[in-house]
Amino acid sequence: MADCEITVTVETEYLPLQSVPAQQQYAFAYHITIENTGDEPAQLIARHWIITDGNQARQEVQGLGVVGQQPFIAPAESYQYTSGVVLETKVGTMSGSYHMVSESGDSFEAPIPTFLLAVPNAVN
Numbered sequence: 001m002a003d004c005e006i007t008v009t010v011e012t013e014y015l016p017l018q019s020v021p022a023q024q025q026y027a028f029a030y031h032i033t034i035e036n037t038g039d040e041p042a043q044l045i046a047r048h049w050i051i052t053d054g055n056q057a058r059q060e061v062q063g064l065g066v067v068g069q070q071p072f073i074a075p076a077e078s079y080q081y082t083s084g085v086v087l088e089t090k091v092g093t094m095s096g097s098y099h100m101v102s103e104s105g106d107s108f109e110a111p112i113p114t115f116l117l118a119v120p121n122a123v124n
Contacts, residue, residue, distance in 0.1 A: 004102045005038035006073070006110035014119050015084070024088040028117040032066070034098065034110070035078040041103040043072045044079070049096040049112075054089030066098075090119040 011031040018027035036042060049061040064070065071079040085094065095114035101107050116123070 003038040004040050004042050004100065004106065004108055005036070006042065006098070006100060007035045007037050008098070008110060008112045009033045009035070010112070010115045012115060012117055014117075018084075019086075019119075021090075026087045026090055026117075026119060027084060028087065028092075029082055029084045030094065030115070030117070031080065031082045032112075033078050033080050034071070034073060036073040036075050039075050041072060041074045042100045042108075044070055044098050044110075045101055046099040047096065048099070049094055051085060051087075051092065051094050053087045053092040057088070085117065087117060090122040092117045 013029045013031070015027040015029055019025055034044065044066060046062065046064050047066055051059045051061065067081045067083060069081070073079050093114050093116055096112045098110040098112065099107065100110050
């Protein structure tokens, strides 16, 4: 049986020009890298996000693909994309998983580690 290993890394960025703090709208971009560290190709089929703001309000988002794509990622290759979210608070977190299917037809979940979204200097 082949080895399917997917590593997800995230960089975040606060978007002050797209934010309206007076209306409790804080915009963030997140830059995702999905790397196939296994030895079998895999395709990203769907995403599942859990978004939690600073008030502990939780939102779940599920859907097919990412940014309109269902990328096929070969071993030692990676796929990158950027997306965004608007929170009602200066600080929040996101986590979740990608539903993947290996070339041999096995379904598996690739975890997305929890990452912080924060306005600069909002967290010490």
